[in-house]
Amino acid sequence: TATTGYVLVLSDVIAQAEYLASSILHHAEEKEQGETLRIALSGGSTPKRLYELLGSSEYADRMPWHKIHLFFGDERMVPHTDSDSNFHMVKESLLAHIDIPFRNVHPMPVLDDPVKAAEIYQAELQAIYGSDTLQAGKPLFDIVLLGLGGDGHTASLFPGTPVLEEKDKWVSWSQPSDAPHKRMTLTYPAIASSRFVMFVVSGENKAQIIREVRDENKPYPSAAIKTEGELHWILDRAAGGE
Numbered sequence: 741t742a743t744t745g746y747v748l749v750l751s752d753v754i755a756q757a758e759y760l761a762s763s764i765l766h767h768a769e770e771k772e773q774g775e776t777l778r779i780a781l782s783g784g785s786t787p788k789r790l791y792e793l794l795g796s797s798e799y800a801d802r803m804p805w806h807k808i809h810l811f812f813g814d815e816r817m818v819p820h821t822d823s824d825s826n827f828h829m830v831k832e833s834l835l836a837h838i839d840i841p842f843r844n845v846h847p848m849p850v851l852d853d854p855v856k857a858a859e860i861y862q863a864e865l866q867a868i869y870g871s872d873t874l875q876a877g878k879p880l881f882d883i884v885l886l887g888l889g890g891d892g893h894t895a896s897l898f899p900g901t902p903v904l905e906e907k908d909k910w911v912s913w914s915q916p917s918d919a920p921h922k923r924m925t926l927t928y929p930a931i932a933s934s935r936f937v938m939f940v941v942s943g944e945n946k947a948q949i950i951r952e953v954r955d956e957n958k959p960y961p962s963a964a965i966k967t968e969g970e971l972h973w974i975l976d977r978a979a980g981g982e
């Protein structure tokens with residue numbers, strides 16, 4: 741079944757972050773008492789502005805953080821204190837500024853053995869999901885935020901890496917040829933078990949790859965992203981063009 745969704749081009753990265761923050765607030769407020777909103781956060785530089793906005797006076801006290809669980813779509817296998825760590829970036833830009841229950845934040849574990857680390861994170865997801873198998877109609881995530889690399893990668897699903905073939909595991913790892921660190925990542929099946937996948941991409945330097953992924957459907961890892969729900973592209977004008 742074709743994935744439904746839309747492309748939204750906002751005037752700039754500020755409007756892009758505002759749109760996403762208000763969208764996340766809307767989805768959180770929709771949740772009944774006792775229900776939770778599960779968000780898989782993306783790493784890299786683009787979403788930092790959104791995290792800073794969610795951690796700012798404009799949103800920090802308005803968000804029902806007790807209802808929100810934050811997961812990671814991927815991670816660099818470096819200590820969480822390292823400046824290359826996605827957890828570190830999220831901690832600095834968001835977690836340090838909000839009052840969210842500790843148990844609602846789910847960083848990817850970083851171990852020397854990435855296979856073990858992936859198993860631990862999968863077990864954590866399965867415990868929260870309440871089953872070891874993903875079920876149609878029961879999404880693991882409400883929202884999965886994804887970025888887009890110049891080589892067409894997303895999360896840590898890099899071109900030519902074995903993790904692209906993963907059909908069962910929810911979490912796995914990869915060693916991209918040109919990336920300094922091993923990576924841990926959600927797999928296609930885990931990302932697909934979602935209500936909303938939102939590609940958040942900005943900057944003129946991404947305009948070409950977006951066209952190739954979206955319009956020319958070139959076989960990039962990001963072009964193979966599927967979701968049970970809706971797939972949206974939330975772009976700034978520089979990336980999305982007119």
Ligand SMILES: O=C(O)[C@H](O)[C@@H](O)[C@H](O)[C@H](O)COP(=O)(O)O
Pocket residue numbers: 782783784785786787813814815816826886887888889893894895896
């Ligand atoms: O850990 C990461 O690096 C990301 O999850 C990765 O998939 C990122 O989203 C893209 O590389 C885009 O990165 P920028 O936003 O920095 O362009």
